Amino acid sequence: MNTDIEQILEFDKIRNTIAGLSVSELGKSLAKNLKPISDIIDIERMLDIISEAKRINIVEGGFPLSGLQDIRQVMKKASIVGTILEPLELLNVASTMRVARNLRSFAKEFFDKYPIIYEIIDNLHTFSDIEESVSSSIDHEGNILDSASPELYRIRRQIFAVRERITRQLGSILRSPDYQTAIQEDVITLRNDRYVIPVKQNQRGSVPGITQGRSASGITAFVEPNAVVELNNELQELISDELIEIRRILGDITDRIRQVIPQLQNSIQILAEIDLINAKSLLCVKLGTTRPELNQNGYINLIKARHPILQMNIDERNRLNRENNIQNPEKIVPIDFYIGDEFNTLVITGPNTGGKTVALKTVGLLTLMMQTGLHVPVGDGSKMSVFNEVFADIGDEQSIEQNLSTFSSHITRINRIIKQLDDSSLVLLDELGAGTEPSEGAALGMAILDYLHSRGVRTVATTHHDSLKAHVYSSEGMENASVAFDLATLKPTYELRIGLPGSSNALKIADRLGLPKEIIDNAKEHLNPNNIQIADLISNVEEMQKELEEQKKIAEERTISAFKTQQAHELLLRQLKSSKKEVEREALTE
Template identity: 40%
Template sequence: MNERVLKTLEFDKIKELLTGYAGSSLGKEEASKLYPSNELPEAQRWQEETDEARQVLRLKGQIPMGGIFDIRPHVKRANIGGILTAFECLDVASTMRAGKILKQFVADIEEEELALPILRERTEQIVILNELERNIKSCIDDHGHVMDGASEKLRSIRSKIRSHENSVRDRLEQYTKSKSKMLSDAIVTIRNDRYVLPVKQEYRGSFGGIVHDQSSSGATLFIEPQSVVESNNKLQAAKVEEKQEMERILQELSAQIAEDQGFILQNTEVLQKIDFLAAKAKFSKEMDAAKPAMNDQGYIKMREARHPLIDPDEVVPNDVEIGKEYTSIVITGPNTGGKTVTLKMIGLCTLMAQSGLQVPALDGCELAVFDDVFADIGDEQSIEQSLSTFSSHMTNIVEILKGVHEKTLVLFDELGAGTDPQEGAGLAMAILDEVISRRARVIATTHYPELKAYGFNREGVMNASVEFDVKTLRPTYRLLLGVPGRSNAFEISRRLGLEEKVINQAKSLTGQDSQSVENMIASLEEARKKADEDYEQAEEILKESYQLKKELEEKWRQFEQRKEKLLEKAEQKAEKEVKKARKEAEEIIDKLQNMKNSAEIKEHELIDAKKQLSEANVNLTGNDQKQAVEQEDTKELEPGDEVKVISLNQQGSIVEKISEKEYQVQLGMMKVKAKRENLVFIKRPEPPKEEKPTTSVKGRTYHVKTELDLRGKRYEDALQELEKYVDNALLAGYPRVSIIHGKGTGALRKGVQKFAERHPSITDQRLGGMSEGGSGVTVLELG
């Protein structure tokens, strides 16, 4: 790849931005080496690496890369016998710890069922050096100081140092108290690593000893009194021992680092690669970029692609496609309209994709791997060579033509500019013909009107333009594929106030062919705008339809689940009722048998037992009955009739007759419209019957309902009425009755429940179900 092209397309600025996202100097070094690959498998692998790191960022928000240092020089020096400093040893330990943390981080993510084959392969190469890390951390603290516990000898030496220091200080502090008038300041200080006193010049002879320093004025001498010289000597000797012992400890640690140098360098290399991957992922996230599918067929397709170096709030996204139906694009339009930016954006995104970077475009983009990307962009005249603009461009184009082939992308900015318009236009078309004949992918910008019709006469060439808003007299920077740019000179002049007669005169001097071309372009622009608007509207409708479809599918799924649950619940309830009925029947039969064998049979007891037996039957509709019901589908339906909707396999009731052939049916919480042929009559509710008197054994009649409403009554009155009602219900042969007491404070409910517990003929009690009144009703089982 030509280095001048990389600079022209500002690839170096992309590398500079990428470097800023690296977490260590190792990652920055790797980012600075970024270079496009012209091999498809390699470019695809790089894209997979970036995308995998981006997935981790989406899932975890970060990749732990802290504590990594470039320890390669340290390891190299240790390997040749050098002694590393405490801080250098700490850097080694920190980097090894960072590798261990990263390896565990990737393993934990994979346990969460997110496959990370690339990161796993890399982190598997990290060797855990726990012993080396532990040895360094046990000898050196986080501030780079060799700790007392690094060795027993060092601990003993430092104990001796503290003892000597205390001894020297104690003696000198006695001087500060007893001879404070002779001192400039009553303190103990240090000069040349020895403890001294600041003595006034005139009292020099009163102390003796050694003068180590004096103040700038000469008025103060820093004297080590003779009485502490020996103690200071012992202190210095101990400090020399300390230094020697620390050097020995660091030498041992350095030797261990040298011993593990192979693993350490291997870990460092892996961390460098992963830091680089993390930087690419962070850069992609910041750009809101997408992973491009890579190909070697010269096909480029991007939707809403943006120039990565322009402020996201200002950049205008554009759709670009080249390489299938057409291999060349000729962009025309006004100056400062965005042609050069579009050209650079396509070239720069191509280089980024070939380097493993994601591109700022919507998902689903596709980019090609080229052997070379050539660009002739901007004014590149050489002042040193005194070349004109045209000569500079032609020199560059001559070099480009030497290397053009089917695996190249060629970018021409203002092709043919800088010379006579007619000659320049002819030269531009000839150069384009040559590049196209070599099957290269070419995108060219120009302002020559002759090239506006170029795409209509050449196979594989697409005209394009940058849009210009005549109303605001500003470019919109939108790229319009399929529409050549048109001159807006007349319209702009009119809006700026030029007289109409002057404009008309200018039009009359313009060739008819030119005006026809302008009219055609204007028509194409209008059609393109209309098509874009229709497309956006259709896409919006499609999104709404898709959302509606999802919602309907979800509601239908919920409906089916609810139906299944209701059917299952109904089956369980039916089975429970059958078991209960059988049990009651067996108990009643046993009771009748006992009555039969007994000499004394009370008539009302016999009637009561027979009544219970009849109540124990369970009415479960069988398939034969259901089929018979479904055959009655010619019956005239009325509101309230129970029916089955065949298409939905659901039962409901008629709400309203809409017409002779259509009815509104209530299905649970939902109302639907159904044709008559889609409905099967099941049954019609019977009209309410009057309560029939139940005759007792003595011929008395009892008009007793199956429920008693006690709401609003005093507690004592309610219980008296309850006792009377239960006696009548027992004589009427009811197996169970409902007592309505309401929710209120709960006092009446408790009274009913206590009454039921004491009454010998009440076998069971329970609160009402959802359809029976809930906790406001108590159901009593009589026996």
């Protein structure tokens, strides 16, 4: 699928959100490379996986992924013979191994409830022996434990004993009356990794030994007395033996990891996949999504569809408002949208900022999400088609470098779309015919719609041209739609009405806002009579639709009331029958 569409429809924001919900860099890297696919079998499987993952997060408390690390670079290092992994690197490897083991244990408890995810997790390898070696050798801060090996334990016991002897010997010198006048301070310290005592520089010769350094002021010499020179030498040899034993221990664990690198790399790939699945399902839960029914026939029927990014923005503002005790939360207005059955081309009209472009982007973005294996924010029973390509010309992208006007920019992109599309394409065109002389723009818009319709693609376009509405009305397989506008409040309702063309309502809005009546009347005289007739027709149809909706509401309320009354009568009848039987039983008993 073309890469431009992902940015135009802001699919990159969906990717980034999924990456942010990932536990590790493993999942983040997969999330950032998510691409829509067009194989319906693969998409169906991905949707089924998300269905299971959503239930795991809602019912089972989520996947046990805590501790998952990105150890891919560590594995590359370990694969080189002779290299030794550092303690913190080994801790990360063991932590990731522990996640694999925990996931396998977790999946075994629910293998019958979540068979697809169980199948994925069941391919994980476990490495309990290596985990145990790391945990018994290294503490959580990366320090090597005495229990790492018997030899290390023996060496450290000797180090402790030699240090004790050095400390006792130096303590004896510090307390000795023979050296009291020469001692600068009653402390034992280290210089050049050797134990020393501070001696006054002007009495340096009073304490036989080796000078290991001087203070910054020069008044103190740090002397290693002759009595501890051999002990310090012995200590240094033991410390060297300790380091050699530690490297041997780390090297041994590294060698064991090196032997299982193929299995570990396979498990890392599976863990990355589970991390991604978990992040995708968390987004779906957050958005309140539903699994749509899929087809390859170009048929879309979205029930109460919501633009996911708009919904997340509103949810975040509402959260901040709640924290600040601000009431009246914002609500997103869902849309009902369908195409691909009775008509393949839909043209949406209506005032600016009324929701036309949002409706266009909603259809496109939800299609990309579905083809990436995500459930989408729609109502139950929604149906979506898998497309080979989704194209869009949305927004004013003037190119100064290429010296392209708004109109030229639109035509350039539409031309690029035409060259790439096939009959399994979804094409989204915003403000079709805009940016040039209205009559020519409208004529070109009609021709573009006719061409796309003849190619069998599914086309959704927005426009302000009245003549395009009339053209759609008279063309078989095309349909008009509009976004509703409340003239009483001068605010859009964002409701999408398929089957009813809209108008910009410019004159009515100007009149409501108090523009002098003579200007409004003069403007009406300049209108094309045909446009006036179309506007009046639209207005009349809108009024008729409102009346029908009110009548439908009244009829539904009456139906509900009649149903409740019927239920009450049936309940009363059952009670009477029950009472009658009880009376008959009592009569027979007597």
